[in-house]
Amino acid sequence: MQEQNSVKSRETLFDAEEMVLNMGPQHPSTHGVLRVLLKLDGETVTDLDCDIGYLHRGVEKIAEHDTYAMITPYWDRLDYVAAVSGDLCYVGGVEKLLQVEVPRRAQYLRVILTELQRIASHLLWLGTHAIDIGAVTVLLYCFREREEILKIFEDFIGARLTAHAFRIGGLWWDIYPEFEERVRDFLDILPDRIEEYEVLLNANRIWLSRTVGIGVLSSEEAINLSLTGPVLRGSGVRYDVRKAQPYSSYEEFEFEVPIGENGDTYDRYLVRMEEMKQSALIIEQALDGLPEGPVMAKVPKVIKPPAGEVYFPIEAPKGELGVYLVSDGSNKPYRMRIRPPAYINLQSLKRMAIGHLVADVVALIGTIDIVLGEVDR
């Protein structure tokens, strides 16, 4: 009783209640308009709730009113830092529905462009992840290289961010003459630049203490949460759609699927760094073996796929991006469903963050690599 009393008086004296901190939707490091409700005990996170939907545009519903070709640009704006990958997923789905065989040259060019996009997306991720943890300079280094990729895109597609690269059945244009040379120039500088980031971060004591052992996910947990992409591979599960269900002739390229061991933030960082190097290898192989020929398959002007349904997944930079299309035989899809990797990966935030500090929450949001355009759709 004595002890209870003293406890009571101490707790009531300082009015010890948990503080609810409203992080976002306007916050420098929630990567857009994510709102995280944090319940804090001091600085320790005791509970966490993600409030999403600030960027909801109803893309899936809009798709029911648009023709197949009109939907494609919406996919640029889902994961707007990896627009090309989004395009590939949708056009791949429609082509599967139409049972169109895309020309091999177009397939190779698609691989080159999506792998460049993966590097660009990972560079942006690395920069923002590092700046969340306080290393500002890495961000500007990453943007320097990302700029090169965006310039290549701009000259090919006309847009830098929402690059609308693919059409149903292939590519609208063939590449411009200097394309190959410029991509090769970029690939030449990339390894040195990646080494530059690694010098700044890999063995940095502060970086290690901020990432090692933070947000540990075991492989069982990661699978149970149906995570995909680098977040899953960081937990040691060797699953990559490019290997598991090859699309766009990925089976013809040799590359490794890096996995982590401990499933912490540092392993996910290493996995993504290695993925950039592997992407560069894939691009090199695709450029070396680039076949001649047309870039557009024979596709009818008005796309009316036969009635049926199809699921088409690709390995987007953030994980398995899938499209589920139901066709009723008309020129508009009956139903389109997106499997957004960032949205599904985001649910692991709560699991990872509880028991960590506020500073770790921003590191964990960074390590999941979300884009709110895709989370909210």
Place this chain on the structure above:
Amino acid sequence: MSAILTKLLLVTPDWVRSLTGERQPNVFWAEYVVWPLIQIVIVLFVILTLVAYLVYLERKVSAFMQARLGPMRVGPWGLLQPAADGLKLLLKEDIIPLKADKTVFVIAPIISVVAALVVLSVIPWGAAWATIANVNIGLLFVLAVSSVSVLGLVLAGWSSNSKYSLLGALRSSAQMVSYEIAMGLSIIGALMFARTLSMSGIVEAQQSDGIWYAFFQPAGFLLYMISALGETNRAPFDLPEAESELVAGYHTEYSGFRWALFFMAEYAAMIVTASVAVTLFLGGWSFPGLSLIQDRTIFVLVSIVVFAAKVFALIYAYMWFRWTWPRYRYDQLMELGWKWMIPAGLANIVLTGVWYVLALPESAGGLFGFMQAAPGQIDGRLVPTTAGKLYFVVTGFIISIPIMWVLLATINRRSRDFNLQEQRQLQMQLRRERLEKSASAQEADGTP
């Protein structure tokens, strides 16, 4: 021109005395009021301009480190950018949040900036007349006043009535209090050699010893530099304002010139800590060969330039750290402060004391006799001989640092053994149970 300058600068007391124009010069009035006032105005003007240009420098340094150009638009190479920034901040709307505690909200930045500026009065900017006040407890004064500035941050965070500000204030109070201790401990080794707390006295002691105390005290210098980073809230210890976590920390709700005051305080504190480091460890305004200059005026001016150069070298290092390293986490910062810095500071004091006592002449109870009374030392200060200097440098670098390293590693050998997340979850669980217990006890008592 130089004659006027000489008259203006060198003959100060006479010149100032002539201001009063009395037959019997009013020494008190001239030496303790008029001349210090002139010095204060000059120092404040120079330092505040310097602060503005330090911001410019920081932007330029960071830009060059990050493969960009930095401010280039206002004036040549953006040199007028600080003026434009200052003007913008002055003209900005003055916003005080509706639910803020208005008085405290207004006072907080003033406390911060005043605490940072008052310290400037005891810094020996150069030889002879270039110091405003040669207080005999100068260093103690610096430590005492600079610890007042934490009050400004805490009050700012508390009065803003915002959760981010509050968290920033909590962090800054814990951080600055713990790094203050480490800072206080780190300078004691150098003070043992200097045997004075007067800032000018410390510089003179290094001159008569013929060595900078950074060589006698490498560990102390390192500890001082690290804790100075913590004390001034610079990266990698910039947690109180960690922009990616707490938006802007304690000054989230501040804007316009009030915000600029905090900014000024931060950069002024940088100058102060760098100046103290230079005074204490890098020989202050002295430099080998400086005494060859015969002309007193030029000598003093050059000494000021030497001091400024050393301070800028340290400030550049601060900037270099900031743009290279990620940020520590709050608990890691505390761990570094309490488990590494403070034990290291204590160990440094003990080791330095041992080396010092051993080096004393046998008549004073020592062993080696590496110290001797030098001619012209009034207070009986002992000055190390050449062998003594070598002895102190060797012990400082080769013996003290490994001993401290082993000691700290032993103390902290188990600090990484447990899983922090699990520990915190355990504590959360215990706390929740305790709260529930007290809630049920309250219900049983029938008291609300």
